Amino acid sequence: MRVVVATSNPGKVREMTEALSGLPWVLVPMNDPSLPAMTLPEETGATYEENAALKACAVSLVTGLPALADDSGLEVEALGGAPGIYSARFGNMKNDLERNLHLLEQLRPHTNRRAKFVSVVLLAYPDGQVEAYRGEVAGQLLEGPRGQGGFGYDPLFLLPDGRTMGELSVAEKRAVSHRGRALEALKSAHAARPV
């Protein structure tokens, strides 16, 4: 089965492709030359589920193929759960580095550094059916970045084992991360059936 990956985030493409390698699926990036040109819709939903459905359904409709999307975010306890679903546009900053600096700035007055990552991975079919899988991981935010791996807020996110998410390989990140957990649930649900 060909499944289109409905994201323009190369970090997500890498993690999804690695995590689902055991399924008999061919994951096709949405910019593949065999597919019509398309852009992702605006994320106007109020939840990760809604935003993931907006992205996956739009791509499935245009391509006529099942499409897989992820909507995810970082929820910081001291910031009342922000940036959450707005993680990709936090502070209106234009790249990961600036968003990380903005986060450190916001956290400066706080001693509570607890945070979690949340991911909702959603598979949409051209007939309108959808299935969603959620994963979470808890950690602490450091005062400076560590590690060159992953993407986004990974270098600031300290796991219980003393490493940041930016210090993990793709396979190590899959084993513990929010997206890895959501993808594992999708994988188990599909391991037993053909589609």
Ligand SMILES: O=c1[nH]cnc2c1ncn2[C@@H]1O[C@H](COP(=O)(O)OP(=O)(O)O)[C@@H](O)[C@H]1O
């Ligand atoms: O695994 C992760 N590591 C680090 N940051 C993440 C991770 N997952 C999500 N994020 C952050 O949350 C944002 C989620 O954005 P969203 O899912 O709306 O779209 P995106 O595909 O455009 O990045 C990312 O841009 C990133 O800043």
Ligand SMILES: [Mg+2]
């Ligand atoms: Mg989003």
